[in-house]
Each structure stands twice: as structure tokens, then as C-alpha cells.
Amino acid sequence: MTRIGNWIDDRSGWRSIWQAIFKRKIPKVNWFYALGSATLFVAINQIVTGILLTIYYVPTPDHAYDSVQFITSEAPAGWLIRGLHHWGASAMVVLVVLHMLRVIYNGSYKFPREVTWVTGVVLLLVTLGFGFTGYLLPWDQKAYWATTVGTRIAGSAPIIGDSILRIMRGGPDLSAVTLARFFGVHVWVMPAALLTFVFIHLYLVIRNGISAVPKRKEQS
Amino acid sequence: MEEDKQLSRREFTGIAIWAIGGLITIGIGLPAIAYIVGPALEGSTTDEWIRLGAASKVELGVPTLFKAKIQRKSGWIVNEEEISVYVRTDDGRTFTAMSNVCTHLGCRVRWSADRKQFFCPCHNGVFDQNGTVVSGPPPKPLNRYEVKVENDQLSIRGGQS
Numbered sequence: 001m002t003r004i005g006n007w008i009d010d011r012s013g014w015r016s017i018w019q020a021i022f023k024r025k026i027p028k029v030n031w032f033y034a035l036g037s038a039t040l041f042v043a044i045n046q047i048v049t050g051i052l053l054t055i056y057y058v059p060t061p062d063h064a065y066d067s068v069q070f071i072t073s074e075a076p077a078g079w080l081i082r083g084l085h086h087w088g089a090s091a092m093v094v095l096v097v098l099h100m101l102r103v104i105y106n107g108s109y110k111f112p113r114e115v116t117w118v119t120g121v122v123l124l125l126v127t128l129g130f131g132f133t134g135y136l137l138p139w140d141q142k143a144y145w146a147t148t149v150g151t152r153i154a155g156s157a158p159i160i161g162d163s164i165l166r167i168m169r170g171g172p173d174l175s176a177v178t179l180a181r182f183f184g185v186h187v188w189v190m191p192a193a194l195l196t197f198v199f200i201h202l203y204l205v206i207r208n209g210i211s212a213v214p215k216r217k218e219q220s
Numbered sequence: 221m222e223e224d225k226q227l228s229r230r231e232f233t234g235i236a237i238w239a240i241g242g243l244i245t246i247g248i249g250l251p252a253i254a255y256i257v258g259p260a261l262e263g264s265t266t267d268e269w270i271r272l273g274a275a276s277k278v279e280l281g282v283p284t285l286f287k288a289k290i291q292r293k294s295g296w297i298v299n300e301e302e303i304s305v306y307v308r309t310d311d312g313r314t315f316t317a318m319s320n321v322c323t324h325l326g327c328r329v330r331w332s333a334d335r336k337q338f339f340c341p342c343h344n345g346v347f348d349q350n351g352t353v354v355s356g357p358p359p360k361p362l363n364r365y366e367v368k369v370e371n372d373q374l375s376i377r378g379g380q381s
Contacts, residue, residue: 045248052252056295063296070296076258077251084248 020206027212035099036205042092043194046130049085050187057137059183061176064139089131096127108211116204119197126193133186139179147182148174259295269368269375272305276372278315283308283331283338283349285320286374305365305376306331306338308349317365317376318351324358338362 009015056075058067071078100120103109109117136147151174155165170177227235272286283306292301304320320338322329327342337354338347346354351362365376 048248048252052255055256066296074296076254078255080251081255 024206024209026210029210029213032102033210035095035102039092039095039099040198040202042088042095043198045084045088046092047191049081049088050191052081053085054187059137059179061139061179064137064179068138068140089134092127093131096124100124106211106214110211112208113204113211116201116208119201119204123194123197123201126190126197130186130190130194133182133190136179136182137186144174147178151178267377269377270303272307272317272374272376274372275309275312275315275369275374278307278309278312278374280312281308281310281349282333283318285331288376304328306351306362307367307374315367315369315374316350317367317374319363319365321363322358323353323360323362324356329362 005015053071056067056071056078058064068082071082073079075081103117103120132150135150136143151165151168154168155161157164166172168178169175170181270288270290272288277286278284286305286307287302288305289300290303292299306318306320307315308318309315320328320330322340322342322345324340324343324345327340329338329340329345329347331337332339336349338349338351340346340356340358343357345356345358347358347362348354351364353359353361366378368375368377
């Protein structure tokens with residue numbers, strides 16, 4: 001085992017990478033500092049279950065609802081996969097917000113971690129984008145009307161509002177075009193953005209180290 | 221390494237993380253396999269009798285083509301499909317029903333009246349009037365159905381279509 005490890009390490013240097021990621025030194029912190037890792041864990045759950053859902057889901061008005069029903073009630077363990085994705089989505093939004101509150105509360109966004117903060121804000125928006133686009137995909141009444149309302153809210157912006165609404169819907173009304181583009185954004189655009197920014201975010205977390213819990217007294 | 225029998229706190233946490241991670245992976249992995257494999261385990265044949273038509277239409281000694289509509293459910297879609305069956309009789313009382321699906325790679329065979337043989341256009345598989353392989357790549361004779369005649373009505377069951 002170690003011989004194989006050495007052989008690969010000679011050619012890849014993975015041990016130093018492993019060291020940098022998992023064996024790095026951190027200050028003594030509390031459990032609230034695990035919220036970011038918890039979010040990452042749920043994100044991985046969303047990726048795995050999301051990929052599994054695409055095996056049966058079909059993003060067209062005549063198949064979307066039926067294929068989701070098939071996943072939920074007929075495919076073996078489909079209820080579990082969909083359930084994990086459904087509840088994971090809500091959990092992820094909650095965790096992302098809690099993570100952000102912890103960073104604000106401890107002042108962890110300050111120098112030298114401003115860029116980490118900015119990428120984190122982008123990741124918050126990406127998470128909300130996932131939630132917004134994913135909500136339409138079951139193509140049931142709740143999905144349809146939530147997206148009608150959601151796109152109408154975007155359309156209420158002054159001057160460019162109507163254009164935004166039409167671009168989001170792919171026309172004046174919700175249609176097959178809307179469902180297809182929401183699926184495309186949910187399954188390709190958002191994951192690409194998520195992976196890119198998670199990578200930068202984690203790189204910065206590791207490079208700068210995490211912030212210690214602020215102390216009341218000066219300790220110089 | 222003074223007390224190498226004692227597990228340090230760090231080692232314990234390390235082992236615990238791997239163990240929990242492994243459990244989660246199995247917990248998702250096994251259902252995922254079932255989820256993907258599921259539809260493959262469903263049988264394709266039904267136990268219901270499929271009505272073909274009048275038994276008197278079958279000429280003596282000549283495989284006669286019948287077509288029947290069947291309902292087939294795949295995933296969340298129910299399709300009506302047409303199956304083709306060759307029915308043959310020597311005496312007008314006992315009938316054999318053969319699938320027109322070539323046993324080589326699934327192309328459809330055609331009865332050639334001149335040569336009195338079934339011919340598959342894909343890879344030149346040839347079967348005789350009983351569905352037995354004469355030449356070419358097919359590994360098995362044509363599949364047969366169970367046949368039933370009631371009031372001159374031919375019905376078939378089972379087999380692979």
C-alpha cells in the first residue's frame with residue numbers, strides 16, 4: 001500500500017497536496033466553523049443525487065411531470081434520491097446563509113480574506129439560482145405558478161424588466177422553452193459556476209488559513 | 221510510540237471520519253445501483269393471450285404473417301406496438317407460431333415464398349419453414365409462441381417478440 005502510494009507520489013506529489021488540504025494547521029475554533037464544510041457536504045449530495053435524477057427526468061412539458069412521478073413512485077429508491085435532492089436543496093440554502101452569518105459575526109471577511117468573501121457571495125447567488133431554476137423542473141402546479149410569479153417579479157424592474165422577463169421565459173409566457181432553458185441552466189450553467197467558485201473559495205481558504213475566533217482582550 | 225496499543229484522539233477521529241464517510245457512500249451507492257438497474261429487471265413478456273385472427277386464414281404448409289397490436293409500458297410511457305407473427309400448420313388443427321425476430325441480432329425476417337425459407341436481410345441468416353437455422357450466423361431457431369385456437373380464433377402467448 002505505502003509502496004503504491006510512494007510510486008504515485010513520486011510522479012504526482014499528491015502527499016503534499018493531501019497534507020495542505022487535510023493536515024493543515026488551524027486555530028482552535030468552535031463548531032460554527034464547520035458550516036462551510038457542511039455546505040460543501042450538502043453540495044456534493046446535490047451533485048450526486050442530481051446526476052442520478054437526470055437518468056430518468058425529461059425536461060419537456062409532456063414528460064417532465066410523468067417522469068418525476070415515475071422516479072418518485074416506481075424507480076427503485078427513486079423516492080430516496082429525489083427526497084435527498086429536494087431536502088438537500090433547502091438545507092443548502094439554510095447552511096449557506098448560516099455560514100455567511102458566522103463569517104459576518106466573527107469578522108472573518110476582513111483582510112486578507114476579502115476575495116474569499118466575494119467568491120462566497122457569488123456562491124450564495126449561485127445557490128439561489130439553483131433553487132430558482134430547480135423549482136420549476138417537476139412541472140406541477142406549484143412549480144408552474146412559482147415560476148410565473150418569480151419571473152414576473154424579475155419583470156417588475158424598471159425599463160429593462162420586460163426584457164428580463166422575456167429572456168428568462170424564452171418568450172412572453174411560460175412554455176416548453178422556459179422548462180428547457182431552466183433545465184439547461186440548472187444542470188449545466190449553475191454547476192459549472194458552482195465548481196469554479198467552490199474551487200477558488202477553497203483555494204483561498206487553504207492559502208490564507210482560517211481566521212481565529214476574535215478575542216475580547218488584546219493579546220500581543 | 222510508547223503506548224502503541226492506545227488509540228490517540230487524532231487517530232480515533234481519523235478512523236471515525238473514514239467509517240462514517242464509508243457508511244454514507246454505501247447508503248447512497250447501493251440505492252443508486254438499484255435505481256439505475258431497476259428498469260432492466262422488468263420482464264418484457266406478458267402472460268396475457270394476444271389475439272391474432274382467424275385460424276382459417278393460415279394456408280396449409282405455408283407460414284402466414286399475422287400482425288397484432290400490444291400495449292407496452294416503458295418507464296412512464298405506454299406505447300402501442302405492432303408485433304408480427306408467422307403461423308404455420310400442416311393439418312389445419314395444430315398450429316405453430318414463430319416470432320419474426322431474427323435470433324442473431326434482432327432484425328426482422330421475411331418469408332420467401334419462392335425459396336420456401338425465412339430470410340434475414342441484415343446478415344443473410346436463413347431459416348426453414350419450421351424456423352430451424354439453415355445457414356448464416358443465427359445461433360438459435362426462431363422463437364416460438366404458445367398457440368391456442370378457440371372458435372377459429374388464433375391466440376398466442378409468451379415467447380419473445
